[in-house]
Amino acid sequence: MRTDQLAPSAYEQDVVLTAPTIRCGSCVAKIERSLADMPGVARVRANLTLRRINLTLAQTDDALQNVLDELENIGHPGRLIDSADLSAEAKDDTEVALLKAVAVSGFGAMNVMLLSVAVWSGASDATRDSFHLISGIIALPIVIYAARFFFISAWGALRRAHMNMDVPIALAISLALALSVFETLRGGEEVFFDAAVTLTFFLLIGRYLDYRMRGKARSAMTGLQRLAVREAWEVTPEGALCVVAADAIYPGMVLRIPAGERTPVDLRITSGASDLDRSLVTGESAPVAVAVGDEVEAGALNLTGPMDAVALRPVEESFLAMSMRMLAGAEESRSTYVRIADRAAQLYAPLIHLIGFATFVGWLLATGDWQRAAFVAISVLIVTCPCALALAVPVAHVVASSRLMAEGVLIKDGSALERLATATRAVWDKTGTLTDGSPVLAESLDASPDNDAAATLAAHSAHPVARCIAAAHRAPALPVEELREHPGFGVEGRIDGRLARLGRPSWVAEIAGEMAEGDGPAFAFAGAQMQRFPLRETLRDGAAEAVTTLRDAGLPSEILSGDAAPAVARVAAQLEIEETRAGLTPQDKVARLQELSAQDERPLMVGDGLNDTAALATAHVSMSPASATEAGRAAADFVFLREGLDAVPLALTVARRTAATVRQNFGLAIAYNCIAVPLAIAGHVTPLIAAIAMSGSSIAVVANSLRLNRRRVAPATPRLREAAA
Known part of the structure; x- marks a missing residue:
């Protein structure tokens, strides 16, 4: 059984914190490392796209306050919000502030560039020095205002002896300004005010676009x-x-x-x-x-x-809260790719500063020109950013989960997408999954002592078969004692002092005095003749198409059912499924799934009943319809809200496309660094070009992930489509 299916302790509570300073994968890693080992913290997951921290805390008086204090210490202050009302967060004004900063830095870049053109055109001596001074007067206040996002973030990390992605950016801008002021005061020929302002301008454009595109990825959550x-x-x-x-x-x-x-x-x-x-x-x-x-x-x-x-x-x-938790959880997975990205983010800060320092020393020794060495080191600090790598997985997962949410499929965990993409076999429950879950009796149910007693037991069960028996009998219910339901077997009780059972024939036969031929559920009083209730079932909408589509996609199907063999065989024949197993208990289903796993199969289990709960938790990946029992929905990785089974191949298609997109994102991020870093170290990349390249790599990864929203195979949920518009 997967460990993510274990039930939380009754002495634990879930809380949600908002942390607006979460900006990169290293922030996520730092928060989780700092909180994971704290007393009273049973589970912690930081969400990059939503900028939230989901915690499971022991119910102690000071656990939450200790967490808030620790977040303050590491530079990511958090604020408690109601997990049931995630819309209670205060409006985030970051987007407006970033847009203002972009406008101010753009205005400054144009003016400083005009002065630089005059210097490049041949201005010298006093004229050149005047232009340098005017450039400095324009550039300094503009950079201090517009680049405050980087400076505040970097200072907050440094004063707590931490590093984040804004430290090298702030260091690069500061070095460019300091070098320019020094050259201006000593009457030097070359200053970098234009580079500092333009660098800030392009960095802010990248951050603003990144923020907007992440907001697009969050649109399904905000719609909910x-x-x-x-x-x-x-x-x-x-x-x-x-x-x-x-x-x-x-x-x-x-x-x-x-x-x-x-x-x-x-x-x-x-x-x-x-x-x-x-x-x-x-x-x-x-x-x-x-x-x-x-x-x-x-x-x-x-x-x-x-x-x-x-x-x-x-x-x-509630259903809505469950939907929001499952959608938010899509990014909080710890899949293989997420672990790779997290490790890269942790190594980034010390490695990039080491590379930058080594570049400065190398150029200084090679040329003896410390200004040139500083200029190249600044470019290296800017160009090497892990943003693209950190965004490779979470943005793809949150876009995919938003896409599936719009199509009526909820995801419990982003790692389920990765597991679904690698599934090799589809394993189906029959009643309520492949069939519509509303069987009807093939024959009318007349009044008789046995029928009255069977209908009485059926009225005390939530099983679809029991409900149809109870609905077909209109006589008043009889008094029943010692009533007990056995998941996967049936329901029993004492009626007029006699033990009676309704359910699986083999189980009812344990008390029956005489067997009965036929199919369907059985009923018997202890020591009396067994009675059978033949049923008729109809396939769930899209069942045949779903089985065929999965088969064409390389996933053969088999049925694992607790029903009798004739009933299972009829459904299997209609769907052209060759592999079937009937009369299974919940333990038998788990054993079969374990057998498949031992054969290097990765089964996708689709089921809905209480007797499917253990199988759903055991399978490599699992899905359940919204009509399933509460325990079944809790155990499944995916819950589909559609009436038809077309949600199953749809989820498989999106999962495979997501896996391909994640690999593409990793490829883009790695290719960018493999090309950009050597060029920067070699001195072929200016700070301006480095800023454009760094922002471009992050935007490319987010834009590539947003392609998952294309080519809808079914109409989107109107309410969510409207919210995302």
Whole structure:
């Protein structure tokens, strides 16, 4: 069983912090290293794209405060936000501030460049010195203002004895300015004010574009955040209405949902009827009629009439909160590629300063010109940046997860994309997965003592087969004692003092006095004749196409089912699946998956029932429909919201494209450094060209990742498409 499926301790709590100073992979690595070994911290994951820190803390009084103090010490101050209301973060003004800085530095670059052109055209002596002085008067305040992002970040790291990606940038700009001021005061012929201002201008352009493109990658998350409700109307026992905060809603609270408002939590309607926009769940914008007894997910929009409903879950456990957690978790994986990028980010700071110093010493010894040596060293400091490498994986994962979210597929962990891309076999549960999960009895169910007792047991089970038996029998339920459900086997209890079982025939046969031929679930009183309930099933929409598409993609299918062999064989024949195993217990399914893994297969398990939970957790990668049990959804790596199974090949396609994109991103980042660094050390790259190249490499990686949003194979969820526009 994968370790990521282990349940957290009951004495732990999840918190989310916002940390706006997270800018690169080295920031992520530093935060996780600093917090991982702290007392009371069970789990920590820093999210580069969302600039958040997700923590699992022991429930101690000082654990959170200690974490906040440590973040302050390492230069990444954090602030607590409500994990159930991730839209509560304060508006980030960074984009506007960056745009202003770009405008100011661009204005300064134009003016200083005009003065430089005059010097290059032949101005000398006093005229040249005057132009140098005027350039300095323009450049110094502009660079101090516009490059403050780099200076503040670098100083914050250095005063805590740390390094980050802004230290070499700030050092390069400072050296260029200092060298220019020195030359101006001594009447030198060459200054670098134009290079310093233009360098700042292009660096800021790169950071601004990088920020915008990361914001595009975050658009699906912000779209979900806008669907979250902050307050709701509670109906008190006296019938009065009062406003209640969303995070104060508890299961059993009665709420009123007026027309035009969204549901704050998952609900069951108790009075009223209306039409809902459930496009977040179904992907369809057509209104869905709901009435008393229907369950509605958080985030649905009430279109027509007011409704009263009872809350089923608190806001942090709602469907919308689960969707946001799964989408955010796509970047927090620790896959093979992420570990490579993290290690590179950790080695970056000491290595680049060592290279820069060695370059300065080498050029100084070779030429004796310390100004030339400093100029080349500045270029080296700028051109060697790990941003592209640090962005290679997380941006691709968050764009892919946004794409899948728009198509109705949620991802629990970004590493699941990597595992899905390498899957070699599809393993399917039958009932509720390949079939629509709503079997019907092949024959009518007349009133009889056995039928009455079987329907009574069936009414106490959530299994689809049990529900169809209970629905087909209208007689009043009988009193039952010692009721107990056995996952994968059935339900048993005592009726009129007699032990009765309903479920798997082999299990029912343990108490039956006489066997019965046929297929379908069985029922028997202890020592009495067994009775069978033949069923009819219909395939889930897109099942045949999904199996065929996966087969063409190199993933043969097999069915692992707890149902009887004849029923499994009928479905397998319809889908042209040759490999089937019937009558399996949950342990049998786990054993088969372990057997496949021992044969170097990497199985993709698709299942929905309580009896599939262990198999979903054991498989190399797993998927579950939104109609699955809560335990099944929790164990799966992917949850698809569509009714059809076309989500499975879609996810495989996106996963394979994401894996290819990550490899391309690594290739771009490595190729850039292999070309740019030697050229800079050789003195063929000016600081200006270095700034353009460094920014360009990061933008190229982000732009390459954004290509994952192209060529949609199915209509996007309208609500998310609108949010991302």
